[in-house]
Amino acid sequence: MYGRFFITGLPRTGTGWLMSMLDSITGVTCYGESKLFSGQSEECPALYESIKTGIDQWARFIACRRHNVFDSDDAIKTIGHENYVHGFILDAVVQDMTTLLMRAAVRDLLPNDGPGIYGDKTPMFYPDELDNLLRTVPSALVIILQRNVYNWVRSWALFYYQRRIDRAAEWRYACFDDEDFYRIHRYLNNKSARLLTPKTLTNLVNIWHEFQSHADTLADRKNIITYKYEQMQSDPKPLLRQFAEAMQIEISEAEIDDVVNRYPPIKKDIPPLSDNEMQIIETALKGRESCPGQ
Numbered sequence: 001m002y003g004r005f006f007i008t009g010l011p012r013t014g015t016g017w018l019m020s021m022l023d024s025i026t027g028v029t030c031y032g033e034s035k036l037f038s039g040q041s042e043e044c045p046a047l048y049e050s051i052k053t054g055i056d057q058w059a060r061f062i063a064c065r066r067h068n069v070f071d072s073d074d075a076i077k078t079i080g081h082e083n084y085v086h087g088f089i090l091d092a093v094v095q096d097m098t099t100l101l102m103r104a105a106v107r108d109l110l111p112n113d114g115p116g117i118y119g120d121k122t123p124m125f126y127p128d129e130l131d132n133l134l135r136t137v138p139s140a141l142v143i144i145l146q147r148n149v150y151n152w153v154r155s156w157a158l159f160y161y162q163r164r165i166d167r168a169a170e171w172r173y174a175c176f177d178d179e180d181f182y183r184i185h186r187y188l189n190n191k192s193a194r195l196l197t198p199k200t201l202t203n204l205v206n207i208w209h210e211f212q213s214h215a216d217t218l219a220d221r222k223n224i225i226t227y228k229y230e231q232m233q234s235d236p237k238p239l240l241r242q243f244a245e246a247m248q249i250e251i252s253e254a255e256i257d258d259v260v261n262r263y264p265p266i267k268k269d270i271p272p273l274s275d276n277e278m279q280i281i282e283t284a285l286k287g288r289e290s291c292p293g294q
Contacts, residue, residue: 002141002223002247003112005119006133009145010211012155014229018145019121020263021236022243025251030119034109037133038124047105048132052098059094102136117247125207127214140223141246144215147229149208149281154270156204157184157195175203187271195273198280205284233265
């Protein structure tokens with residue numbers, strides 16, 4: 001049995017929907033975006049990033065200084081027991097200390113020694129954020145949701161547009177500019193068939209491909225479940241059963257039916273991408289696949 005679980009994947013891949021369904025299962029608590037490993041707003045960076053930045057600043061001052069605070073030539077013992085620590089050694093020290101402190105934070109926020117099961121929804125954008133999660137809690141169940149690139153691009157663009165309307169679009173990973181905003185506005189009002197600029201489309205495809213490819217390399221791990229958003233839209237029940245089996249909890253078919261009925265899939269009538277935009281996405285995908293190291 002896994003002590004705790006995490007729901008992750010790119011934003012707009014169904015992480016919030018799955019969070020609601022799992023949280024409604026008896027004995028299961030799933031928090032919503034505690035921002036432990038990925039922070040999508042400048043106002044609230046991820047806890048992991050905040051801890052690592054603080055440790056790095058401290059470590060580089062303490063471990064790399066050649067003189068003491070009074071600028072004398074007296075020998076000083078640093079955390080490396082010498083007056084200078086090479087960068088690669090320091091990076092390893094910072095990484096290890098960050099991991100240890102994050103494990104303590106996760107233990108407090110998501111206890112695994114009580115009667116209930118605790119998890120967190122933490123959507124991400126980059127592979128290193130996923131690696132930080134897996135390094136910190138290697139014994140946790142991790143559900144990675146994936147989505148068709150064409151649907152994901154549309155969903156993320158329209159979500160950005162709504163956040164911009166709500167005056168809350170100062171997101172670090174938005175990847176959009178004013179031209180995109182006006183294109184989305186015209187797209188929604190059926191005045192234009194083109195959703196985004198070619199540059200933005202290509203950038204989003206690169207983000208999608210990088211995360212998707214990395215997630216695919218992890219699919220064989222026993223503590224990882226990869227699941228497609230489109231499968232969940234069609235029928236989320238198999239994923240709920242898979243979760244229950246992995247966490248070794250009993251959940252009746254009646255409760256599964258109740259959960260799905262309480263949180264049915266939301267289907268929106270969204271205009272399709274234009275042929276030109278489809279071609280741009282396909283070209284960008286072919287470019288990534290022909291240069292896997294990029």
